[in-house]
Amino acid sequence: xxxxxxxVVRDGRAAGDLAAxxxxxxERRFSGRRFESFADGGDRPAVRDVITPHDLLxxxxxxxxxxAETMFALxxxxxxxxxxxxxxxxxxxxxxxxxxxxxxVGSQSPVSEAWSLLRDQPDVGFVTAGKLIARKRPHLIxxxxxxxxxxxxxxxxxxxxxHDRLAEDGAELRGELAxxxxxxxxxxGISLLRVLDVVLWMRHHDEHRxxxxxxxxxxxxxxxxxxxx
Numbered sequence: 507x508x509x510x511x512x513x514v515v516r517d518g519r520a521a522g523d524l525a526a527x528x529x530x531x532x533e534r535r536f537s538g539r540r541f542e543s544f545a546d547g548g549d550r551p552a553v554r555d556v557i558t559p560h561d562l563l564x565x566x567x568x569x570x571x572x573x574a575e576t577m578f579a580l581x582x583x584x585x586x587x588x589x590x591x592x593x594x595x596x597x598x599x600x601x602x603x604x605x606x607x608x609x610x611v612g613s614q615s616p617v618s619e620a621w622s623l624l625r626d627q628p629d630v631g632f633v634t635a636g637k638l639i640a641r642k643r644p645h646l647i648x649x650x651x652x653x654x655x656x657x658x659x660x661x662x663x664x665x666x667x668x669h670d671r672l673a674e675d676g677a678e679l680r681g682e683l684a685x686x687x688x689x690x691x692x693x694x695g696i697s698l699l700r701v702l703d704v705v706l707w708m709r710h711h712d713e714h715r716x717x718x719x720x721x722x723x724x725x726x727x728x729x730x731x732x733x734x735x
Contacts, residue, residue, distance in 0.1 A: 511671065511725055515682045515705060523708035524690035524701065537567040541641065541649070542700055548641040555594040557586050561641045568649065570634040576627040585623065592620040593642055601645040602665070602699060603672025603680050610646065611665035617647060618665075640699075648699040653711045657725045672698075 514520070526532055528539045542548075544567065545560035553560075557580040562572050572580070579585035595616040600607050610617060617639060624635035633651045640647045648654075650664060661667060672680050683698040686705070706725070 509725060512679050512682060514709065514725060515679065515686055515702070519709070520686055520705045521689040524686065524692060524704055527704050527708055528690070528692055528696070537569075538704075539567075540564070541567045541637075542644050542696060547644070547695075549598045549644060551598075554598045554642060556590045557581065557638065557642070561638060564641050565634065565637045568637050568651070570637055572634060572638070573627070573629045576624075576630055579627075585627070589620045589623060592616040592623075596643060596646070598643060599645065600643075601697075602648070602669050603677055607646060608666060608669050608673075611669055613663065617643060621647075644697040644700060646699075649703045651707070654703060654706050657706055657710050659725075 526534070527536045529535070530539070541564050544564045545558075548554070548558070548561045548564065559581065562577055562580070565572065576585070580589065593616070596610055600610060602611065609615065612618065621632075621635050621639050624630055624638055625632050627635075636647065636650045640649045647665065648668060655661075655664075658664065680698055683701045687694070687696060687698070687701050690701075692701070
């Protein structure tokens with residue numbers, strides 16, 4: 507039976523999973539624990555509108571590698587300048603689920619255009635593109651990979667729909683994520699979106715398979731339609 511997203515966040519396992527994922531001294535250390543914080547973050551003022559070598563290293567912590575030619579184009583070519591110009595139009599402190607965020611994640615928004623530019627590079631795809639954008643705007647764009655997509659049932663327009671879910675009911679889900687971050691004794695700087703992503707990923711990654719995964723669509727989200735991308 508499918509479960510509601512907020513029930514996954516409230517589940518008794520969630521705080522332990524979060525603490526284990528971000529544990530610097532744990533028996534099983536997850537490299538993704540440093541994704542947002544590596545080199546003081548990709549959204550700090552000096553670098554928030556430019557893809558840096560630190561960003562390319564940070565996404566490797568989430569098990570993706572930017573192809574060499576795309577990397578060169580991002581660091582010193584037109585692609586990097588185009589992505590940077592688009593990022594400059596997106597406030598670095600804007601949080602998904604808050605006022606004015608919805609228009610910044612729609613299909614015609616600058617951040618969506620930046621994502622599309624990256625996705626369409628050879629051997630990049632939606633996962634790597636999304637992780638690069640999430641590194642630059644961690645409070646606005648979620649890390650979204652095949653494991654989480656599997657749980658959600660492969661929705662379209664996931665950024666907009668997640669925004670709507672975070673904003674509804676007086677931002678109840680945002681409050682639950684903040685409380686969960688506190689229970690897990692994580693530093694406040696870890697974004698609420700990263701808290702959500704890690705809880706979902708930890709719940710499902712061990713059993714996930716590329717095809718015929720038993721977890722497909724098991725997180726019930728009334729505001730999401732299950733559609734193939």
